[in-house]
Amino acid sequence: MGTSDNTFRNFIRKHEKTVSFSDKPDIQYPIGIVEPSPCMEACPAGVNVKAYVSLIAAGKFHEALHVVRERNPLPGICGRVCTHPCETYCNRNQIDAPVAIRALKRFVADYELEHPIPKPQKTAGTREEKIAIIGSGPAGLTAAHDLAKSGFNVTIFEELSEPGGMLIAGIPSYRMPRDILKIEIDYIRNLGVKIITNKKISGKQDYNKLLKGYDAIYLAIGAHIGKKLGIPGEDDYEGFLDAVTFLREVNLGKPQKPGEKIIVIGGGNSAIDAARTALRLGSEVNIVYRRTRQEMPAEKEEINEAEKEGIKIHYLAAPAKIIGENNKVTGLECTKMKLGKPDESGRARPIAIKDSEFIIEADVIIPAISQEPDLSFLPKDHNIDISRWNTFTANENTMATNIPGIFAGGDAVTGPNTVIDAIAQGHVAAKSIERFINGEALEQTDSRTKPIETEIKIDLKNRPKTKRADIPMQKISERKNSFQEVEYGFDEATAIAEAQRCLRCGPCDECYICVSDCHKGLSVIHSKNGQDDYVLRLPPDFQSNNLADGNLHGILKSANGKDMPIELDSYIPVVKEELCRGCGDCVTVCEYDACQLIQKDGEIFVSQIDSDLCRGCGTCVTFCPSSAIQPSRYTSDWLSFKLKKIDPKKRNIVVFSCNWNGADFEKINTSKYKNINFIFIQTMCTGRIESTFILRALEEGADGILIVGCSADECHYEFGAKRFAETYAKVQQLAHMLGYDKYRIEYKTVSGKNTDKFVELVNNYTRKFK
Amino acid sequence: MDLVDQIKATNAYGCLECGKCTAVCPVSLFSQRYSPRSMLTKTIRNEFDSLYIDYDLWSCLTCRRCDAVCPANIDYSTLTQIVRSSAQDSGFHGKCSHAGAMELLQKTMTTKDLKQNRLDWVTNDLQIADTGEILYYVGCAPYFDVFFTDLDIATLDAAKSSVKILNKLGITPVLMSDERCCGHDLLWNGDVENFKMLAEKNIESVENTGAKTILFSCAECMSAFMNLYPEHGFKVKPKLMHMSQFLAEKLSNDELNLKESNTDITFQDPCRLGRHMGIYDEPRQVLKHNDGEHFHEMMQHDKKSLCCGVSAWMNCDITSKGIQKERLKQAKETGAEILAVACPKCHIHLTCTMKDKFVEDNYHMDIRDISTVVLERME
């Protein structure tokens, strides 16, 4: 029994929901619902991590990027700076180390740069309505992206000279190269989004213009005002520069050394960024943080790099007083701390140790403790609810403020937070704005802002340990005075190997390739929230005794009445080990590398088919000399079943076709041919057609056999048609030797999906038998 | 005859459970599961239901290695054939390799008014006739060579060489354009009915040619005419000779002379030629003629020879490959360059393993039919 079959059965068993076939109410079939994997659950934006990681493992990089983009319009950016909660929740944590998901995302984004695909077309403007967005950070950009895709006219107003929000004003270029930022913002611009820079919305006039001229407003202004330290001396001396202002100056103005000896106060990303930036500009840098390294909110990787680069971090040290001389800062007095009981944030509360004061010398102090939004741009009578942290109060499911038509999101709502949360809120806001404009209820949105405990239980025991790929980095010595990107990307081989570490938690990879690949729309059952009630319906001509029929599929009826056709079993063949000779012919045949020889014992090797890589063409089945590969469809029993329809009283024409050339047997006017009995046999790929299929048909009484495939260079499976050409050459010779006339077997190809051509070929061939 | 009587006729009930069969069986040597003794025990206990679905019912090579050592004189190979045919009657089939292509070709050849083009390979330089005293029975080599294009194999060389030799000796052999598969494989797989149809057609065709002698390059075809046809009630009148026998006779009558060759050579005894028909000496006489020192025996030879690992296109698996590798190793160890064969099946199966990508280079040998070897050494 194949692994894929098992997975499917297990998954049915696990989710046991009984449904009935509408036209066969007596047969009951259980059907299930696919649960998301922990990584996807953990991602605030709901990016389908497992899907794109699986696609990377299969070498399908563009497809992987496509999956990322579905929920995240900024893949190259998040691939560099995302705080990757997905990795925190990755099941691999319980075995060795999480899959390097962020770096994999970066890899596919970078891959597209080297292997470009066509840019998206403009989508904005198919609808009349106009939407104003204030702020071009990730929250604003994401909403703009989604809204433009829905056809709205979107304008972003940005106070700074460049778009990107904190991505450009805060995050330094050695982590976030500006060309990447530009490319991803241009991608959104291509959809038709207008971005007006150097335009601060300010005062009553601007605000009223927006209210009048736009159908909805989205406030995504971020949090850019540095908070004060609240210690003595803060207002007395020169030599203060809050982190955000400092970074903005460096990033968008003139990069200048802030001072000789500087102290950064705080433990978040902005503290580390300010420190590493100052270091690169030539300062000697100390960081002062109240708790220990464990509690530091900045990314651990970032802290490591900062220390490696030569930044001294004073843990358990709280600023007590600024020391100065002649109006200028000369140092900071700190108190040593120890950790006490956890406070309401769950982190241990630092307690001062008596008489432990010490002084660190400095000429500049950069506080990086927190930021809040700058709300001064609003007119006094704005009436929008503001929280006690000076942020907008918005409904967390809809991002709507108390004023209809005004929405808010990102740091402006949450306070300083993360890029991926801003993106998530951008999506929610866009959805709500669309609903608002359409006059629909807002409260139905699929917001998922917090990771939830997932229920997927996969067996983690006995899983072999694998090493997580190290992320390649610039040498420490090369980083001095340089704003070159510190991290490098994976190469292809590393990316594939790393992606292969993924456990594919849950029953299916959810890559949706089947959905987009299958022209019949046979797709895998899918429901994320588990609320839909699915009914499985088999096609009217279904008979339970024709399970051998390769075309078994069902139609899924969801609660909302929409029909969704589904595929019940996989097409993935299985190697019957006792028959396998370990000759490796299948390894040669399958150009998807799905067949692999694994060592059984001693010198004995047997083939195994990787169900993730296999695309189900069935070519290996045809070419295995030992008949060791068992197809789940298109078996010889199935062929016999089909050939039973040969009618000795008529002339019989057997038409073989692949699944992709647009062949549609129903389009053939069979009633036109009174004396002819047609038997249509469709396989996934002509590669599955064995010489025996054809010879058997002849032997059983077929008068003519027509095979219609795709031309070799257009074969859906790339190598199937090429292989069938070999089979055909053999069959022709064998049939000739057996004395069959040449015209009795004919092989034709169709270019593209061309039903008319198919019909024409069948008609032409049939005419020979009139 | 009912099943039990048929079984009785093989002496199966006299089994002493000594296990000698399993000790010598090449399949048992490479498969941990397979034991002729236990298969036999199951048979005489009438455990047919489990036998019919047993993969290993189809593993036996019917090579008669066990029969040769059995103290109770049991014909285990025939017993296997009997159980297989009763399995087929009950609707059970073994797993044919190559998706059953060979079996299908064999069955197709039972078609009544078949008009084959099976002599397309006969070029103008070969003299052949429709009627005459000496008939050369080609066998299915023309089909094999097409089907095994990928192996780049030429089993037809045996036929081409044989006809050339005959022509050189002034003989114009009869080649039958309506020759059919001999049915050997079908019978051993238990398909008695189709086997009989082929036997009948072939005998009829042979009679039409007026042949007095039939020559074979294929040991299996010959064993069909020699043993299987008569066993199933078909009389075969002409004298039957394997090419090796024919050549040996000509050499000893000095009608033929062979040059000395400087190439070391060894010989693969086909199980059909050796243990099924008792022909061991003639191929050796031919190969050693005028050149004894270049002939080398493999570790297992004559009666103890190891078969080529697959029979009747069934169960070609890792066990088969194990046997084939072992045989190639033995051949290689003789130091010979050429491995002479006297059956196209040995030729195909050993070549397949030799060309297997996962078999090391040091198994490579020059495999040729005995007639091809002789033609090259003819003066």
Ligand SMILES: Cc1cc2nc3c(=O)[nH]c(=O)nc-3n(C[C@H](O)[C@H](O)[C@H](O)COP(=O)(O)OP(=O)(O)OC[C@H]3O[C@@H](n4cnc5c(N)ncnc54)[C@H](O)[C@@H]3O)c2cc1C
């Ligand atoms: C130094 C630093 C490093 C960081 N590192 C990371 C990291 O590694 N990973 C991570 O996930 N997060 C990081 N963050 C946090 C992340 O950058 C923010 O959470 C995110 O950018 C918030 O997005 P936003 O769209 O809500 O706001 P922002 O990105 O702040 O964008 C808001 C924009 O609105 C504009 N604006 C404000 N008011 C007006 C107005 N009146 N008119 C016109 N325009 C206006 C601003 O100029 C700004 O461009 C970091 C933050 C900082 C400061």
Ligand code: SF4
């Ligand atoms: S192992 Fe793969 S599917 Fe599972 S949580 Fe990690 S990345 Fe996601």
Ligand code: SF4
């Ligand atoms: S082609 Fe067949 S016998 Fe050869 S390795 Fe693959 S599965 Fe095994």
Ligand code: SF4
């Ligand atoms: S050849 Fe086709 S069916 Fe076989 S493993 Fe490869 S993709 Fe799957």
Ligand code: SF4
């Ligand atoms: S006939 Fe040959 S293969 Fe069959 S059991 Fe006897 S020794 Fe083994």
